[in-house]
Amino acid sequence: MINKIDKDQTRFRKIVRGKIREDLKKYISHGEMIARKGRNIVSIPMPQIEIPHFKYDHRQTGGVGQGEGDQGTPIGSEDGDGGPGEAGDAPGQHILEVDITLEELAKILGEELELPNIEPRGTKNIQAERDKYSSIRRSGPESLRHFKRTYRAALRRQITAGLYDPKRPMVLPIREDRRYRSWRTIAKPQSNAVIIYMMDVSGSMGGEQKEIVRIEAFWIDTWLRSQYKNLTTRYIVHDAAAHEVDEETFFKIRESGGTRISSAYSLCKKIIDAKFDPTEWNIYPFHFSDGDNWGSDDTERCVKILGEDLFPIVNMFCYGQVRSAYGSGKFIKDLQEHFEDEEALTTSEIESKDGIMDSIKTFLGKGK
Amino acid sequence: MNLSDRLRAERDPIRQYAIDYGLDFFEVIFEEVDFDQMNEIASYGGFPTRYPHWRFGMQYEEMSKGYAYGLHKIYEMVINNDPSYAYLLKSNQVVDQKIVMAHVYGHSDFFKNNMWFSKTNRKMMDDMANHGMRVRRYMDRHGVETVEDFIDACLSIDNLIDPHAPFIRRQGSTAEQPPSDHERETEHEITRLKSSDYMDRYINPPEFLQSQRESAVKKQEAEQHFPVEPQRDIMQFLLDYAPLSRWQRDVLGILREEAYYFAPQGQTKIMNEGWASYWHSKIMTTKALEPDELIDYADHHSGTLGSSPGSLNPYKLGIELFKDIEDRWNKGKFGPDYDRCDDIAEKKTWDKNLGLGREKIFEVRRIYNDVSFIDTYLTPEFCVDHKMFTYEFDPHTRQYYIDERKFDMVKQKLLFQLTNFGQPFIDVTDGNYLNRGELYLAHQHEGADMRIDYAKAVLVNVERIWQRPANLETVVDGQKKLFSYDGKEHNEKNLA
Incomplete structure (x- = not known):
């Protein structure tokens, strides 16, 4: 069949x-x-x-069933696993x-x-070589002889030499006509990328805000994974101090206390220095916060780390500010003020779940 | 793949037992398939070749998943055709195969002898393949999507047929024509009696002539009504009058034919499964079962007939009713004497030793469908013995609950569930509504409302086929309403 x-x-x-x-x-x-x-x-x-x-509207028709039970015994709900009888009418x-x-x-x-495809930064590509049989040569082992090409070469030679008679279409390949399959070496750029997620877990970041971060991280992951063969993710949480954590903790952790964003940025820098050589890696730090940093001193420090240490080595630094009832949301304005024309910085404000799509577009729309 | 030697050795005696019991079936061709092929065939409704359509792919995906997760497994699949084709799942145990084979002979006997199947196409296997070829050709010519979209629209109305139509002889097979303008304007001649002038007033009184004229006008208007009588076979109506291109007409015709082919299976679900189960149980337990297969048999059998709490299993209901009928006719528990008897004890032990049971159930399988079957043979005793109940929906708790166990109600509900496949009756009453060529469908409201969201979606599809606005008259919460779709937007208004 x-x-x-x-x-x-x-x-x-x-x-x-x-x-x-x-x-x-x-x-x-x-x-x-x-x-x-x-x-x-x-x-x-x-x-x-x-x-x-x-x-019919099954809710109006009701039906007939079989089994134990007194009058009034519930036997199934509207959106449960199938109502009675004709399951699935609701x-x-x-x-x-x-x-x-x-x-x-x-x-x-x-x-x-x-979304535009990302062009990995040139020098950071690891070249991988691979042989592919897509070429033709005039010499080679008989087992690789390309019959069609050989025949074509013979036909061409005979026509040019005037030896071809359409009435007696006979094509005789000679030694020189033979063509063989051959390989070509292809250099395949292989690029590595790392995403470093940073999240503010201070008291003002609630469940809803974290959910937004989680969803957004999923889509960013999905997209970058399709762009880079080799994608690594790292997670940093911070309040007044920053820690590296695993994925699960990242999304589940509940902290409280103040916010010192610079702590996360310096930890990020440390991780990059230790593990991810910027000449080999495409680096994407994403930072999510409600924008309520502790004092302007710390903001100054952040700007310094960003400008001097991070921007020169990353592909793109993304800052997503999640609207929160408690946060002042000032940090995004500070960043925009300081880095008006900075190519490497992308900021986005996410007001609610419905804003996630636009925010993703902002972050990934640059194709970097 | 054809039957292996081993299964052939099992089949031959089972076939002989079936014949000995008086089953009269089409020859059955068994094929052994693996689960993937089984899922594929089942997605196509048992046919190896059908027209291409995405919903078969969807069914296949669902079935494959169900199988992979161990949720369900298709044991048997048989199609109404001469010869009947049946598929056996290769990985099943021999005892399962034996049950299935006996079961299939029961089905094939039912296909061949039940009168509701008598008008079905027995060469459907070939015709389905032809349909597939035609549809594929249209797809090549007009594009897959164009054709598939049209199929979607047609499938949406493929329950708007008249399942009794094959049995009705209608005069003249040509479709009636919409009345031409010329016809509309013809004068209404009234016959006058011959009279001399001075007597005329008395012999042909003017008032009488006037009333004659009026009734003639009415009659003519009725005749000009299009269609003259409400037509239930809406698919046929569209086929006759919708401005379709040739390939569209053909596709609609194909789908209508297939709908009629499948209709009797919907009309006799309980009987058909009951009959086949009755025979697999009879053949296995009295003849074919080996002692060491007993447990597996019992397991399989109870699995088939088991019902989850609250629901009704057609296999179970069917086989039990057949057994009940056989028992009653064996013991003479029918007729006026039995009905008149008031003594419960006497009724229970009633036995006239008539031995008519077997003969009776063969008669039943010949002339009944589910509706008449239940109507005639469901008894109050049966209802109690099998703990049947009706259920209703409670909008507050959003749950279905057991309503009552009264025989009359159970029977009425069950019949309602089965009549017209449990679907609303809808006729086309006007093909020239408002004299603007709009289509007017009327729902015969019988106590239950329709799902309006679905109804609206269907109207969209009807409009696509009719290519003029489509209207549906129905009742919502006691208010008569007219839903319309004009190709752009939905409208609804209350009717008096």
């Missing part, structure tokens, strides 16, 4: 991708909908794509879990937000 289902499945997938694209904003602002499944696959819930029919019951690779998701994201 021939596998015809593949075509239909491909069509279905295409429709699904179209749906994701349509609802991308919803998926971006509700990051919790997307579940990580293994290394490269995420699963996205979407309402079943259904062909509509005229039908809205939103049929949820389709669609598996999609991160690359595909990144592609959709890229196309929808019109």
Whole structure:
């Protein structure tokens, strides 16, 4: 039996991708909908794509069942795992879990937000060499003889030499006509990138703010992962002092206390110096905070670290300021004042979950 | 792949048992497939070749996932065709295969002998493949998306057929034509009786002539109404009158044909599964089962017939009803004497030793469908024995709850669930609504409202096919309403 289902499945997938694209904003602002499944696959819930029919409202018709129970015994809820009898008549019951690779998701994201591809900084590419049989030579082992090209060469020679008779189309390759497949060495640029996430976990950053950071980090990861083969992530949390933590802690930790942003920046600098040689790595520090720094002294210090130590070595420094009820939100203005024309700095203010999409576009829209 | 020798050795005796029991089936061709092929075939509704459509891909993906997670497994798949084709899952145990084979012979017998299947196309396997080829050709010519979109629109109305239509003989097969303007204007001649002038006033009284004239006008208006009678087969109506291009007409025709082919399976779900289960259980337990297979058999059998709390399993309901009928007719528990008997004890032990049971169930499988089956054979005793109940929805708790166990209510609900596949009755009543060529569909409201969100989505598709505004008359919360879609926007208004 021939596998015809593949075509239909491909069509279905295409429709699904179209749906994701349509609802991308919803998926971006509700990051919790997307579940990580293994290394490269995420699963996205979407309402079943259904062909509509005229039908009854099952809630009005009720039905017949079988089993124990007194009058009034509940037997199923509207949006539970199938109502009784004809399961799945209520809205939103049929949820389709669609598996999609991160690359595909990144592609959709890229196309929808019109993100430019990143051009890795030239000298930082590690050259990897690879041989590919895509070339032709006049000598070689018989086992690699390219029959078509040999024939073409023979035909050309005979036509130019006037030896070709269309009435008796006979082509006789001689020694010189022979062509052999051969290799070509391709230098493949391989670029490494590191994202260093920094987050303010002082008392004024609440659950909602962290959720925004988490969602945004997921999409940034997804996009940069599609751009760099080799992506490493590091996480720093800070209040008045900064610590490097693992991913889980990063998103879960609850701290309180004051905010000294410079602590995070100097730790970031330290990590880069220790592990990530700027000539080999593309470096992306992302800092999220509510913008409530402690005193102008510290802000001065931040500006100094940024300007002198970080900007020269990073691809891009992104600062995302999450709106919080307690924060003053002054830090973003300070940064913008000090670095008006700084190419390496990108800032974005995220007011709510709905702002995540625009913020991602701001950060990644530069193609750096 | 065809049957392996080992399974052939199992099949032959089962086939013979089935014949000995009086089953009269189409020849069944069994094929062994692996789970992936099974999922594929099942996604195509049992047919190896059909027209391309994304929903088959969706079904396949769902099924593959369900199988991978161990949520469900398809044991058997048989299609109504002569010969019948049936698929066996290769990885199943031999005892499973034996059950499935016996089950399939039951289905095939039902396909062949139940009258509701008598008008179905028995060469559907070939025709499905032809349909596929035609649709593929249209896709090559007009683009996959164009054709697929149109298929989507047609599928959206593929329940708007008249399942009884194949049994009705209609005079003249040509479609009626919309009335021409010429026809509209013809004078209404009223026959006068012959009379001399002076008698005319008495023989042909003017008042009478006037009323005659009026009723003639009415009659003519009725005749000019288009369609003359409300038409349930809306797919046919669209096929006849919608301004479709040739390929669109063909696609709509194909989908209509397939809808009619599948309709009897929806009409006889309980009976069909009940009948097949009855026979697999009969053949296995009395003939084919080896002692060491007993546990596996019991496991499989109970799995098929088990019902999750609250829901109704058609296999279970069907087999139990058939058994009940057989028992009643064996013991003579029917007819006026039995009905008139008031003594419960006597009724329980009633046994006239008639032995008519087997004969009766063969008759039942020949002439009934689910609706008449339940209507005729569901008894109060059965209802109690099988703990049947009705349920309702409580909008406050957003839950379904058990409502009552009264026989009349259970029966009424069940019949409602089964009538017209549990779908609303909708007719096209006017193909020239407002004299603007709009389509007017009317829902016969029978106590339950329709899902309006779905209805609106369907109207969009109807408009696409009819290519003029589509209207639907229905009732929402006791208020008669008209929903319309004119190709751009939805409208709704209350009707008197």
